[in-house]
Amino acid sequence: MSGLQTTLDALKLHFGDRLSIAEAVRDHHGHDMSRQPTRLPDAVVYADNEDEVARVVSACFEAGIPVTPFAAGSSMEGHTIPLKGGISLDLTRMNQIVAVNHEDFDAQVQAGVTRKQLNAHIRDTGLFFPIDPGADASLGGMASTRASGTTAVRYGTMRENVLALRVVTPQGKIITTGRRTKKSSTGYDLTKLYVGAEGTLGVITEVTVRLHPIPETIASAVCTFATMRGAVEAVVATIQSGIPVARIEFLDEVAVEAANRHAGLTLKLAPTLFLEFHGSPRWVEEQSNTVREIADEFGGSDFEWSTRTEDRERLWKARHETLFANQTLRPGCKAFTTDVCVPISRLADAVMAAREDIDNSFLMGKIIGHVGDGNFHVGYLIKPEFPEELAEAERLAERLYQRAIDMGGTFSGEHGIGISKLKYLRREHGDAVDMMNAIKAALDPKGIMNPGKLGQVE
Helix, strand or coil: CHHHHHHHHHHHHHHHHHEECCHHHHHHCCCCCCCCCCCCCCEEEECCCHHHHHHHHHHHHHHCCCEEEECCCCCCCCCCCCCCCCEEEECCCCCCEEEEECCCCEEEEECCCEHHHHHHHHHHHCEECCCCCCCCCEHHHHHHCCCCCCCHHHHCCHHHHEEEEEEECCCCCEEECCCCCCCCCCCCCHHHHHCCCCCCCCEEEEEEEECEECCCEEEEEEEEECCHHHHHHHHHHHHHCCCCCCEEEEECHHHHHHHHHHHCCCCCCCCEEEEEEEECHHHHHHHHHHHHHHHHHCCEEEEEEECCHHHHHHHHHHHHCCCCCHHHHCCCCEEEEEEEECCHHHHHHHHHHHHHHHHCCCCEEEEEEEHHHCEEEEEEEECCCCHHHHHHHHHHHHHHHHHHHHCCCECCCCCCCCCCCHHHHHHHHCCHHHHHHHHHHHHCCCCCECCCCCCCCC
16 A cells, blocks of 8 residues: 555646545546446546656556556446556546548547547548447547447448557557558557457557548438347348448337337337448438348338438437436336347347347346347346346346357457456357466566456456
8 A cells, every 4th residue: 555655646746636536536437337336446547648648557567556547437347447446547638639631531539539529520521430339438448448339230340440559558668559551461460459458458548540431321211020030130131132231220129118218219119120321322222222122021111211310310319328218117227238249140049049038037128239240239127236136137148148159159249348258258268368368467467457357367
């Protein structure tokens, strides 16, 4: 504790009021959107720039004090919870857009810039950043968790859309992991190493991301189905037909009911697909008509599409807010939310089995998903004060994970590992976990970067 206090006293001389030990501030940085209990850091430091990040990390490395990066706090599996205390390093003030290279279709931003902020800034260039996890997450956090979202079926995930990073290493050194070019064959691919490392190998301070042209026409569609299997099989047929849909989202009846109540929609209570098409007016119409024909084959009906911006925004707002709509179904509950991803050919079987598990349980639950890439989410609605409900959700989740792995899939398509899923990592990766641990030990020998997470599995 004396080493910690000495370090805090030294940092206080530079950061002043930007170093806080107030309980309310520490509490804000001690939880995220996961079901994990709050764990307070010993202090919170707000950095204004990369040099200040390096100053904090260097001091903590010298004293062996844990450092946990923090920004929007929107992660779903406990990534930013400081398990070992120490310093929560807040990057939200690092929110400058460094450069927009519209001719090269890329932008350089500080880690605290959010996706909505970037898109607002570049709107007049005719470009946009497509990765949309729902929350207005920071781009540094999105890179760190290898985020994706509703548009991944067309535009990929952060893995495909990050060109380069600037990172402060656990020793406090500043490195650049790549260039702005479309490709490079020099050295180890350190960018990919840090994308998805969840803050366990260093602090991302700057991100260079790909940008994409804003489509000439954007149209959204809604289609209901007689059965859940029919809806999911329509998705599989659409993807296997090579139709470049921009978004294709699934909601089961429970999720539709929640969306109706929360967002004031009047959707039919049936398995439903939300779709979005990008392109020229003619190409969008052709895509829409082709998908309508596919949907008809699998029991789809009430296929409606619109190019009106307000209709599209209302639809996707309802989809993104399904997490907050849980209270309309069971007041006072929290969502035990998790995700898996399977090969597209196994999607229907995986979704149906997950729904059957819920139907055979005493818990209420709903299924939604970015099903175009085989990724879906299950939310068990629990009251955490009842241990039997939490235990049942854990049991159902474990069945979900093991089934996905058995199908050749993964137990997390986009939420990441954090705290909640760490114990399942070896089931999927086997002895490769030992290599992950070795990388962590080599790059962070004192184990100060977000300890208790990836790279320290056992």
